[in-house]
Amino acid sequence: MQTYPTTEEMIPSPLPAQSFVASSSRRPNHLHILLITTGSVASVKAPLIVAELLRYKDVHVQVAATKASLVFYNKSSLEFTHAADNDGQGVKVWTDEDEWGSWKRIGDPILHIELRRWADVVLIAPCSANTLGKIANGLCDNVVTSLLRALAPSTPTYVFPAMNTMMYEHPLTAVHLRTIKEVIGYTVVGPIGKGLACGDVGEPSQPYRGYQQVHIAESIASSGIGAMVEWRDIVNVVVQRWDLDLRA
Template sequence: MVFIAEQERVEGFTHVLLITTGSVASVKAPLIVEELLKHEKVKIEIVATQPSLTFFNVDNVTKAGGRVWVDQDEWKSDYKIGDPILHIELRRWADVVLVAPCSANTLSKIAHGICDNLATSLLRALSPTTPTYVFPAMNTLMYEHPLTSEHLRVVQEVLAETLRSYGRVCL
């Protein structure tokens, strides 16, 4: 299926892009989708990293009302120059981005600018005007690790400072 932002946006709706990552808290993805869709005038798309799929069934998210996009949806074998690029179309579509949950791995990738999957490529391509909320979720020892503190600092200070005049990054 080809996703074209212009064709998928619905006037008067808030377009929420949920990114799930390899945290065990991804088990809550269907519940997050259900809760978001309880609000009128909300559309949701989900980008799931491969590790996040360990923790929830895509069918449950689909039943809740969301569509799930994965790395394999990004570059099809029949791709031609000029065809729509999924991470660009999804970022054009999104009014707000939620990284929930954000694993230690994905937090590190965001802090270092690594773009090796659909989720991190999309985050790197976001307009500074797109409000982005990052919800770290990992076990206590991982959260208390000094590298996690450094990654949080980078995301909070460096990215938030860059985006402050345009949008928001919240942890």
């Protein structure tokens, strides 16, 4: 019986495991955006976010992904599509496997440190309940949580929660959101009310006014929300903050 190659076999990654060094990867007068994807179905929007960000002048994008988030989009396909972007460096989806894959001895680059040095702005989109809890409690058990723990407090970091409505309304979510906003200093954007992949449908208890509407769970009891904000609104956070212009 004839067999056919899988999608992963048909679209090999153009960027094999390699060392990443911030000093040689950064470009003067460019905005370096690190997109972090975590284990929510909203990670399916990652390719759209990356593609839209790269439409703007002097923007470079890299992605750091938890293992769970890669259930929802094709890592190799995203890298293949953007192999010529970032001034020919390509867009790489960095994972736990890359963290120590090229590390041989003390003094070699460490991925989560290099990524935090590279990033001018960090977008955690989506931020699952699991990763939210880890960040709030200071865990460093993967490349994503390690780089966030090592991130300079001055680096603008935006968190876009995405989870089931009941997870969002759990009392611990309010505590975690308060911690990352008031203690760590991240900006929390969303979530919104819409039909969720699990079948739940929620409506916000307050009108949603684009990305400027920042919600914290304790302030909107019984909100019935949890979905990540629209992917274009995520891009607009960056576009408006840094006054970006489209490429010619």
